[in-house]
Amino acid sequence: MSLWSHIFGEIGFRKLNALFSLLGLTLAVTIVVASRLLAEADERETRRVTRDMGFNLRLISAETDLGQFYRDGFSRNAMNAAMLDRLATHLTNNVSFNHLVGSLRREYTINGQDILLVGLSETYVAPGQGKKPMGVVIKKGTVHIGSEVARKQKKKRDDTMHVGERQFTVANDPIETGTPDDITIFARLEDVQSVLRLEGKINEIEAIDCLCLTADQDPLAILRKEIGDILPEVQVVQMRTLADARAKQRQTREKVNQFVLPSVLVASAVWMALLAVLNVRDRRQEIGILRALGKGGGRIAGLFLGKAALLGLMASVFGAAFGTWAVLEFGPSLFPVTKKAIQANPTLAWQMVVATPVFAAFASFIPAMLAVSHDPAETLRED
Amino acid sequence: MIRCDEVTKIFRKNGSEITSLDRFTADIGAGEFVAVRGPSGSGKTTLLLTLGGMQRPSAGLVQFSGRDLYRLSPADRAGLRSAEIGFVFQMFHLVPYLDLMGNVLLASPGKLGPAVRQRAGELLDKLGLAERVSHRPGELSAGERQRLAVARALLNRPKLILADEPTGNLDPENAAEVIRHLAEFHQAGGTVVLVTHGTAADTYADRFLRLKQGRLVAD
Known part of the structure; x- marks a missing residue:
């Protein structure tokens, strides 16, 4: 009689x-999977929201x-502009800033209209993070206009317009924002440097701090120390409202x-152990x-641990499927702004398939040991 | 085959002591059919479990085929029990979710080869249960359940069968049949130690032990 048929x-x-x-196990796996998927969606949403908030560090x-x-x-x-490259070489997961963009910003006049002309470099991110660039990517020879x-200037998307001696194509549909962006022309950094005849120059490096500390935790001192060690010739200005909002979120x-995950795991382990004790x-x-x-x-231990592992395996499949379905079905109503942020995660599902049987067996370990140490004579004499 | 020397078993509960076996001394030879009698609480079941390596005595020596049973490691004692001893209990102690074949095969210590399955089938056939191989114990009568327990006890061709009031829950007809199967095992050279209240074994037993308050009072 094999253990498994038993x-x-x-x-x-x-x-x-x-x-x-x-x-019990399925519910736990469902909650773990759902909360992880929602956390991932939330992470993406947070990233999007903070990206929309804009940079919160300005290095001048x-x-x-x-x-x-x-x-x-x-x-x-x-x-x-070489300072940007110098700072970018220090971008790792261990520093407290990321998303570096060099900019050159000046007042400019086009056909009698006073505007702001802004050149933006490409975005530098820490290696391996695969983060999307902040804001829009401006292609060579194009401008984004307010x-x-x-x-x-009577311009719309795909129109051409001259900035200084250079001709550009309008690459955006201008929308009123109620900010200085409405009177701004954004172009690539090298294009603006060329227009302004300030080759190799920037006047600001924008960044996002990654400290996730609120104002009372004084993140600015940490940032100033880190950046100051690399670029002593800059001063760091932090837009605290944005930084705080980001950190709090x-x-x-x-x-x-x-709170949620440990609570679910403990409750599930206690439930599993209780049922295993009853089973024993x-x-x-x-x-x-x-x-x-x-x-x-x-x-004897194998009968109880094997049963727990088998149930754990089944629960992992059901829970991963149900948790994923629930998040895909109901998640968009929780995150209406970025429905695309909610995605299934096959890697997480596989992790559950491996971890849940181990977890279930672990939760049943003490009851299984009770079974092993049980004195058989005690029950056999109960005739 | 079995030698008991001054075997004593004392149970302690709530500060009081109950002597279940009191300096029990006896030799049981290979091929004997021994009936153990005595009133309730006289220590019969304790004796049986002690002989089977299931209940460590508080004092004394239990030898099985020359080996000190309680000096063996738990694993060795379990191995010996599996290979050489068969148990039959009054309450059958069958596994309710296994079918008849599964219950018999449960006694097999190793892999279930065709020979083991064939042996189990033959035993079920011999004990009149061949038609019900795929049934579960809950679907059997008391007599059939006890015959199933006997089949399980016989699977490994043990040298010794320890039977604890195996006819206690059976009508006379079924009781006689179960005893007859134990007698057949005995006639084939096996040793039987049977704890009983009744007289069903009187025809077959060749030795009677009587216990009273844990002591051997008649042999």
Whole structure:
């Protein structure tokens, strides 16, 4: 009589015990899978929201007068564009900043209209993170124009327009934003450098801090230390409102996950162990006769641990499928802004298939040991 | 085959002591059919479990084929029990979710080859259960269940069968049949130690032990 046919037979006989165990484990796997998928979606959504919020770190020349900076909205002191490359070489997962974009920003006049002309470099991100660039990617020879520029210059998407001696194609549908962007022309950094005859120059490096610390935790001191060690010639300005909002959003999500997952795992383990104890109690006579027939502790433990692992395997399949389905079905109503953020995760499903049987067996370990250490003579004499 | 020397078993519960076996001394030879009698609580079941390596005595020596049973490791004792001893209990102690064949094969210590299955089939046939091989114990009468327990006890061709009031829950006809099967095992050279209240074994037993308050009072 093989161990597995023995286990299958017992599951079929004591259906309720097996069913309750299976339900408990399935529920736990469902919650774990759903919360992980939602957390991943939330992460993507947070990333999107913070990307929409914009950069919260501005690195400007140390010589910049902050009065001028805040009055004009940008620094008039140019820096060497090589500083951006220097900072970018330090981008790793261990630094507290990411998403570096060099910019060159100046007032400019086109056909009598005062505008802002902004050149943006490509986005530098830490290696291996695969993060999307902040904002739109501007192609060579194109510009993105604000709504007021479009209105006064009578330009729309695909029109050509001259900026200085250079001709560009409008690559966006201008939309009124109620911000200085409405009077801005965005182009590639090298194009703006060329127009302004400021080759190799920028006047700002924008970035996002990754510290996820709120203002009271003083992230700025950490950032200034890290950046100052690399680029002593810049000063760091942090837009605290944005940084705080970003940090709080992430911290809230992490706190929820820190509470939900351990609670579910503990509850599930207790439930599984309780049912296993009941199962051991129901099977005292069986354990006694197995002992009398010369079966060792390994075989007896195997009956209980094997059953738990088998139920865990089944629960992992059901739970992963149900959790994924539930999130795909109901998740979009929780995250209406970015429905695309919600995705199935096959890797997570496989992790559940491997981990749940181990978890279930672990939860049943003490009851299994109770079964092994049970004195068979005690039940066999209960005739 | 079995030698018991001053075997004593004391149960302690709630601060009080109950002596279930009191310096029990006896030799049981190979091929004997021994009936153990005595009133309830006289230590019969304790004796049987002790002889079967299931109940460690508080004092004394139990030898099986020259080996000190309780000096063997638990694994060796389990191996010996599996290979050389068959148990039959009053309450049958069958596994409710296995069919008849499964219950008999449960006694097999190793892999279930065709020879083991054939042996199980033959035993079920011999004990009149061949038609019900795929049934479960819950679908059998008391007599059939006990015959199934006998078949399980016989699977490994043991040297010794320890039977604890195997006819206690059976009508006289079924009781006689179960005893007859044990007698057949005995006639084929096996040793039987049978704990009983009744007289069903009187025809076959060649030795009677009487226990009273854990002591051997008649042999």
